[in-house]
Amino acid sequence: MNQSVNKTTASQPEAGKVDRDAVARRLARDVEEGWYVNLGVGMPTKVADMIDGDKEVVFHSENGILGMGPGPAPDAIDPWLVNAGKKAVTLLPGSSLFHHGDSFAMIRGGHIDLCVLGAFEVAQNGDLANWTTSSDELLPAVGGAMDLAVGAKRVWVLMQHTAREGEPKLVEKCKYPLTAPGAVDRVYTELGVFEIIDGRFSIIELANGVSFEQVQALTGAPLHGN
Amino acid sequence: MIDKRVASLAQALEGIADGSTVMIGGFGAVGQPDALVDALAELGIKGLTIVANNAGWSAETGIPRLMDLGLVRKIICSFPKGSTVFRELYLAGKIELELVPQGTLAERIRCGGAGVPAFYTPTSVGTPLADGKEHRDFDGRTYVMERALRADVALIEAWKADRWGNLSYRGSGRNFNPIMAMAATLTIAQANEVSTDPIDPEAVVTPGIFINRVVQVESRVEALLAAQRQA
Numbered sequence: 451m452n453q454s455v456n457k458t459t460a461s462q463p464e465a466g467k468v469d470r471d472a473v474a475r476r477l478a479r480d481v482e483e484g485w486y487v488n489l490g491v492g493m494p495t496k497v498a499d500m501i502d503g504d505k506e507v508v509f510h511s512e513n514g515i516l517g518m519g520p521g522p523a524p525d526a527i528d529p530w531l532v533n534a535g536k537k538a539v540t541l542l543p544g545s546s547l548f549h550h551g552d553s554f555a556m557i558r559g560g561h562i563d564l565c566v567l568g569a570f571e572v573a574q575n576g577d578l579a580n581w582t583t584s585s586d587e588l589l590p591a592v593g594g595a596m597d598l599a600v601g602a603k604r605v606w607v608l609m610q611h612t613a614r615e616g617e618p619k620l621v622e623k624c625k626y627p628l629t630a631p632g633a634v635d636r637v638y639t640e641l642g643v644f645e646i647i648d649g650r651f652s653i654i655e656l657a658n659g660v661s662f663e664q665v666q667a668l669t670g671a672p673l674h675g676n
Numbered sequence: 677m678i679d680k681r682v683a684s685l686a687q688a689l690e691g692i693a694d695g696s697t698v699m700i701g702g703f704g705a706v707g708q709p710d711a712l713v714d715a716l717a718e719l720g721i722k723g724l725t726i727v728a729n730n731a732g733w734s735a736e737t738g739i740p741r742l743m744d745l746g747l748v749r750k751i752i753c754s755f756p757k758g759s760t761v762f763r764e765l766y767l768a769g770k771i772e773l774e775l776v777p778q779g780t781l782a783e784r785i786r787c788g789g790a791g792v793p794a795f796y797t798p799t800s801v802g803t804p805l806a807d808g809k810e811h812r813d814f815d816g817r818t819y820v821m822e823r824a825l826r827a828d829v830a831l832i833e834a835w836k837a838d839r840w841g842n843l844s845y846r847g848s849g850r851n852f853n854p855i856m857a858m859a860a861t862l863t864i865a866q867a868n869e870v871s872t873d874p875i876d877p878e879a880v881v882t883p884g885i886f887i888n889r890v891v892q893v894e895s896r897v898e899a900l901l902a903a904q905r906q907a
Contacts, residue, residue, distance in 0.1 A: 512778065513703040513848050529706075529900035530835075530847030536704035536907035547847070549854040549881075550703075550729075551786040554779030558799060588767060590775055591757040592805065597779030600798040631802035 468610050468640045475500040477566065477608050477638040485563035486510055486556075488598060490580075491535045494566040494608050508544070510562055512594045514553050517545025534594070557594065558601040565602035567595065569609050569634075571624045574671040576634040576646045578607070579626035599630035611639035611668055618670030620644065620651060641665045650674050680841040680890050681870055685715035688864050688891040692716070695723040695749075696828040699785065699860055700739060701853035703729055705903030707845070709833040709866045710738050711893040716831070717741045725750045727785070727827055729778065729852055731762035733903055743771065752825070754778040777805065780822050782855060787824035789858025789886070794823050830860035834882065835895075837867035841887030842880040850881065857886040866893040 470493055478500035481487060488510045489495050499520065501507050509518040511533045518533060519540035527538045541547075556562055569580040578599050581592045599605055613619055620637060636654070637644045642665055643654040652674050656665060666673050682688045689712065692698075698716070702708025714737055724747055731751055732739035740761035742748050750772035756762050765771040776784065777799050787795055796819035800806040810821040832853040834843035843865055845853065857863045863886055870892040 511848070513706075513851050515848055527901065527904070528847055529897050529904070530849050530895070532704060532706050532848055532904060532907070536706075536903065538904050547845070547850060549850040550778070550782035550852050551855045554782045558779050558783075558797065589757065589763055590773075591755045592775055592777050593755040594778040596777040596803060596805070597799045600801070601779070628803045630799075 470610075471496060471500070473608060473638055473640050476643065477606060478502070481505070481507055481564060483507070486516065486561065488512065488557065488562050488565045488602065490565070490567040490595070490598070491593075492568045494568060495533075495535065497566055497608065510553075510556060511539070512550075512553055512557065512598075514548045514550060515539070515541070515545065516548075516556075517542045519545075554594070554597055554601075557597050560601060560603060562598075562602040564604045564606060565598045566606050566608050567598065569607045569619065569637075570613075570626050571619050571621050572607050572634050572637050572646075573621050573624045574646065574651050575649045576632040577624050578605070578629045578633045579624040580607075580629045581627070583626050595629050599633040604635050605633050606636045606638060607634050608638045611641045611665070616668070618668060621670035641668065644673070678884075679839045680884065680887055681837075681839050682889050682891050685711055685866075685891055685893070686719075688712065688866070688889050689715055689719060691862070692719070692721050692829055694721055696721065697725040697727065697826075699825075699827040699830040699832075699852075699856040700726060700728040701830070701832040701851065701856050703848065703851035704907065705733065705900050706847065707833050707849035707851045707853050708738060709831045709893075710896060710899065712831040712833075712864060712866050712891070713738050714741060717745055717747065720745070720747065722747050723749045725752065727752045727781075727825060727856075729754055729781065731756035731759035733758050733906060734899075735761050737899065746770075750774065752776060752781070754781050775805065781825075782852065784822055784825040785852065785859045786855045788826040789855060792824055794821050796821055825859065827856070827860040828862065830856040830863040832857050832863065832865045834865050834867040836869045836871070836875055837865055837887075837890040837892075838871055838873065838875045838884075840874065841865070841884030841890055842875045843867065843882035843884075843887065843890075844875055844879050845881055854882045857882050862888050864889045864891070866891050868893070868895040
């Protein structure tokens with residue numbers, strides 16, 4: 451398979467025209483056959499549609515579904531079946547339904563192979579900040595993010611490399627309140643794939659047409675070759 | 677003869693006092709016992725503490741309706757966004773919020789029903805939500821102590837109920853309902869179908885021991901679809 455971040459995007463990352471599907475597709479390539487996977491709300495939900503047809507992956511939804519399938523046709527919506535984003539979904543063969551106690555036992559108990567989350571910031575030691583941008587936010591909400599971050603076997607962050615105004619989201623130390631310390635294993639952005647090893651960002655690969663200098667300039671912590 | 681069925685929402689809600697803690701099942705619209713919540717709002721019982729995952733989504737029905745009528749003192753939940761009624765009251769300082777990570781909320785409720793007063797979890801360690809809580813290391817990892825949650829009343833929704841109070845669910849409608857059913861002094865279920873015939877024991881999800889009253893209420897398909905469109 452080709453490198454999946456297109457060159458136009460990669461060479462002009464500051465233009466803000468990130469091909470989110472391409473980043474989700476790149477992450478999906480690394481998801482392994484047989485994994486139980488939880489996808490966070492937002493950009494991570496795209497990963498479900500990007501898994502190769504020959505790989506069987508079981509998607510978990512925190513509200514009590516294993517084996518969640520894609521959204522139904524408009525005339526086939528089941529009003530009683532929604533995902534964590536409260537949107538209609540379907541059930542695949544081999545699926546199961548359960549309550550919140552069991553669902554979070556799966557999460558907290560280390561039974562989920564991979565959780566894909568969005569983030570405001572990821573620090574080089576794996577600290578994750580993705581639930582609130584201020585310690586005195588007017589209306590805070592946390593959902594299942596903290597449980598997923600501490601419980602899943604692997605936590606991969608899927609996000610744009612920089613924030614809207616271009617500030618780095620990969621940083622030395624998070625300035626926002628943490629979701630969980632030392633939780634993140636990998637980060638996928640439109641500029642590349644980065645692994646957290648021994649308290650630093652290690653480059654697994656850079657997107658097509660992206661140089662080390664370009665990505666370093668948009669990153670708030672030192673990057674290291676792998 | 678055991679018969680937990682009641683004929684009306686008013687009978688189902690009899691005896692709830694001002695100042696009660698009320699658990700309300702549901703994740704978003706699915707599994708939320710809206711008919712019971714709306715009937716509770718009509719009764720005007722005041723000073724409620726609500727335990728639920730969300731703060732509701734529509735001003736006309738459910739939890740926001742209770743709030744709009746000034747009946748709610750406090751909500752314990754994980755994700756209060758999406759409710760304009762809650763937002764306005766909260767920003768005006770007229771309602772208290774206890775924000776709990778979703779899995780911790782579920783486990784606090786489960787423990788409340790299971791006779792476990794507290795537990796340790798890794799969730800929220802190193803975050804502002806662990807401030808002021810007891811921390812303890814087990815096998816080299818740090819955990820925070822969380823207390824169990826119980827309620828005076830649990831309002832839950834099931835798909836089917838029988839006269840013994842056994843319940844089964846539909847789709848993603850279980851969510852918080854089976855654990856909340858265990859954690860209250862008085863548990864009241866609304867079900868789309870209530871029958872004199874027993875539910876197949878192999879299909880019972882919530883055993884009748886946890887249920888005090890069941891009332892038949894047809895599931896509001898249009899409201900569920902409207903909530904999906906809003907998501």
